[in-house]
Amino acid sequence: MGQGADTLGDDTEVLIVGLGPVGAALAALLAQYGVSSLAVDKDAAVYPLPRAAHFDHEIMRLFQQMGLADEALRHSRPAPAYEFRSADDQLLLSFPSVAGGTVSGWASGYMFNQPGIEHALRAKLDQSPLVQTRLDGRFTGLAQDRDGVVARFDTPEGEVTHRAQYLVGCDGAHSPVREAAGIKLLDLEFDEPWLVIDAVVTDPDLMPKVNLQICDPARPTTCVLMGPGRHRWEFMLLPGERPEEVIQDAFIQNLLTSWDCAKGAQIDRKAVYRFHGLVLINGAGAGSCWLATAPTRCRPLPDKAYVRACATPPIWPGSSRPLLRMGPIRPCWTPISPSAIRMSAP
Secondary structure (H helix, E strand, O other): OEEOOOEEOOOOOEEEEOOOHHHHHHHHHHHHOOOOEEEEOOOOOOOOOOOOOEEEHHHHHHHHHOOOHHHHHHOEEEOOOEEEEEOOOOEEEEEOOOOOOOOOOOOOEEEEOHHHHHHHHHHHHHOOOOEEEEOOOEEEEEEEEOOEEEEEEEEOOEEEEEEEOEEEEOOOOOOHHHHHHOOOEEEEEEEEEEEEEEEEEOOHHHOOOOEEEEEOOOOOEEEEEOOOOEEEEEEEOOOOOOHHHHOOHHHHHHHHOOOHHHHHEEEEEEEEEEEEEEEEOOOOOOOOEEOEOEOEEOOOOOOOHHHHHHHOOOEOOOOOOEHHHOOOOOOOOOOOOOOOOOOOOO
16 A cells, blocks of 8 residues: 555546545455555544444455454454333343344444554555555545546645546545535434443443443433443433533533443543434436445434445446446446445455
């Protein structure tokens, strides 16, 4: 994996904007199919604290395909049962853990530590001559012509441009690539701010052994295991509560008072996230391949967003043929289909 030059010619078949887990996985899978790529990320290093929490057996199978199953297991653990409970602790609904009964042979789901997974993916890219990266490059715009696409980036050295036959936006929920391509989002009018608290476990015996969703109308709450040695709480903000207030230590300690298990963990991250009910409108605007973290933005429950993003390759216009199964690549973009298409081994 090498640093890209200020301007690349037509050597790069796929330009990936964003080198998070989705962008890195795409670059690794493209290399397995003999497709060259350049991945550009706005940050100079992997974000050091957890963000995403869960992936399922299909993603573990993709890690296996990339030769990263053992590394993925180092930074994850099988997801336990997932219980929905009332405010007075009555069990309302339970999803049991499936240790190895899935069609892939892996556990049905895994709770993971995102920085560890990202470092493993980037180490994998280091081994491929087909993958180049450029860090600390912020995407600012794109232009399409009959030969492909040219993207512009601001870097510490000034503006640079990169040309490729395909551009794929893997740059998150607020994707500048999506905005530059004119792809719209359908607002489902679901919009909730939640306080997310991550912690390092100091006493495992005190921690819950299952993932919990507390269905308390007074304040819905999520309590889940994360990767090995980590835990997370999520609390819905109430009307009138402001983000700058709820991240204060005194406010957080008051929320955790009723959780005896909190004595067995040390907080190392607190942030307010706004969860939107948004769906990518397929076919809008000029077109682009956009993986982001999926063509949806979901509420704070374990879901398929990360799975759809990683498991869905760019789609050939007018058909269901993914880029990874193509013959010669031609210049063309299209919005990604929301339906997941599994990738077979080369």
